[in-house]
Amino acid sequence: MKANRKVGIVGWGVYVPKWRVRSEELAREWGRDWNRYAAGIMVQEKSVPGIDEDAFTIAYESSINALKRAHIEASKLRAVYVGTESKPYAVKTTATMLIEALGAGGERRLTTGADYEFACKAGTEAIQAVIGLIGSNMIDYGLAVGADTAQGAPGDALEYTAAAGGSAYILGPAADSVAVIKASLSHVTDTPDFWRRQHEHYPAHTRAFTGGPAYFKHIMTAAKELMNFIGTKPEDYDYAVFHQPNGKYPLRVGTRLGFTPDKVKPGLITPYIGNTYSGSALVGLSAVLDQAKPGQRILVVSFGSGAGSDAFHIEVNDGIEEVQNLAPKTLNYVNRKEYVDYTTYARYRRMIRMLHDFSSY
Amino acid sequence: MVYIVGVGLTNVGNHWNKSLRHLAVEASLKALESCNKNIDYIVVANALSGVVNGQENLGSYVATHLGKIGLPAVKIEAAGASGGAAVLLASSLVSSKMADRVLVVGVEKVTDYTALEDSNSALSTSIDSEYEAFHGGTLDAMHALVMRAYMWKYNVSKEEFSYLPLLMHENAVDTPHAQLRFKLKPESYSSSPVIAEPLTMLDLAPLGDGAAAVVLSKDAEGSNGNAEIVSSGQATDSISLYRRRDLTEMPSIRTAFKRAMENTNFKPDFYIIHDYSSIMGYIAVEELGLAERGKASRLFSSGEANRDGPVPINPEGGLKARGNPVGATGVYQVAEAYLQVTGRADGWQVKGAMSGLTLGIGGIGSNSVVHLVRGV
């Protein structure tokens, strides 16, 4: 897909909570030897949201960081979309709170706002929507965020990866941007590899089935179709960023598509903080933008269970280096950490309940 | 002229089998019996009945249960200063001839919810609810902030705050209506649990149920002794602690004191002050001019503040050991001053005392009331 008016990234920002729990500690709690699982998961530790954090507070701080890099006031934002599968409210849009906190849409709050849900690709789906609004001249600037406090059931394999974090993107006319989104493409099928039913706390998944027919099939289709559409090959790209449910899949899908690991690794953040779900590929893209040079090309392909992928071809503009240091970088957040043990992790994730606990949710 | 002609007290403590009305009636009847007079106005002092007991309109409530339906009656609320404020306004009813004889009854029933979180929530209504309590601020946390500021400013150690609780407990042993009638060991203070750092449990007064009543009259007509309310003063400070420039001062105290002392050369023989916490007790004596700034602890460690010392402070045991029935506390203070100056503080008497000062404080020093009481 190509927009009538060219659209680009005006500002980006990331946020990762400071708390970490080591995979080894999670395994220890369940009497397992982490060394026997490490190679299969390739996540050393994961971020844990603080007791007062949720997808909104994560979306807020990443958006504040995106605004620091953008040259526009929040009042200029005319679309605010939050992609998440851990909405603080089942019914009440996270975007309403984000719009209010940022002052988007000016004093009269003249902006569209909505939450997107598409498992781990809700954030990139929000980007597609904003591209459409800007590309069609309906608005000039919009904000798309992917943020999650992902749920992994106690003792489940997901417990090793389900993490918290997010990334926010302010999009605008390409002429104002630090990176142009030259083209995008989406691919969606009905593939139930992972889901969470209404009123359930934790998602269910299908283990190996989440790989072949889900993750690999959708990412590869979207990536190939996009490259086909614009006539590029893997060697034309300096970076490839894929959805990263663990540390292993992105490298494998990169190899299958013909990307060398050195192009995938700069945007591979999950091994250090876990899978931030709607934030996953977008946090990876932020890490790449934090270090990208003008003229470089980036391929981003997300994946959301259920299932689908969004692919983006991005070219970095002059001027990116001037904004890279205007907000904390992805690695600043990755390296800002304090470890908690399983008990504290369980308390922060509200797995432990108090008697008369009026503050729980 | 306004005279105290009779008083009545209940013990302070956990009155599991008594409700707000039982306590109010018990103290009121004792006061009325002690002077054997009729009244024509009721003023109720209370701070928390709305939030803790779900009962307001305490004027009608007390009049009803006291068998005085028809009398004019009203509740006065100023958090911990409610009692002092009620006495002040009741005395103005008498001096302005709006009433001849007023029953002031302070009552608080705080033990029906037994969790600390509940009493903290109730007490936090005395601070800024939207910009302090909303952020998790408790009244105790406000005292902790003040204590920290005082420790920093005057380089005072935590142990130096032990002298006030130690003396209060010692005094309360002799006070029949006191809540905590036992001595405290210095090592108990040191190992006391932290409530809000650096404030620990033994810095704080215990909450207790209780009621105190005084009968005010235009004449010294009491059959069991009379005392004159020589003068009174009241002042406020910002409800919000975070907006104050210097946390170690409580200007409402010195202003209330100054207002009470205008046009009188009153010299108190003892002081009954509002020691919600050890730090508040220290700041109170400094604001009253009894100690230099930052040096209040010496007053308590040197023996000067003892019941038989030159500046007796809280001879009954203060809030710390007599107990703190919040909105009733100020009425207890005035009743206790009356018992002292009429020579009837049996066992806890300040020898030869003829004049006393009471200081009630609401919130974190945001409302202060001073009364000067003299035996006649």
Added chain:
Amino acid sequence: MWAYWQSVPAHWREIPARYRLEGGRCMDCGYIMLPKEDICPVCGSKNIETVILPRKGKVLNYTVVWNALRGYEYYTPYVLAIIELEDGSRIMAQLTDISPSEAKKGMEVEMVLRKTKVSGESGIIAYSYKFRPVIR
């Protein structure tokens, strides 16, 4: 009910202050306040303009709360601080992302938006400013 159940309108009307540090500045004496008042608490002027307060400041004083209010039990122990913002204004707020022992006088802090009061499983989530050590 009142103690732990956050009133919706009572939180809603404070959102400008709680989300964005929207306060007031007295145009006569210069006093900066949060929230914005109708009357300047310092000089009594009614001439108050709306200003957004700075997001950074330093800790003037703090306490660690172990015995909380209803509705704040799960967060204990938490740090409650008086903070002086860069424009000299003062506010009270929780410090977050720190262990109680890390709180220090003079610590440089910045505003974040966090869950402050959550009304059970079915009430609203009241978010507001908290402060954490500045990320460098």
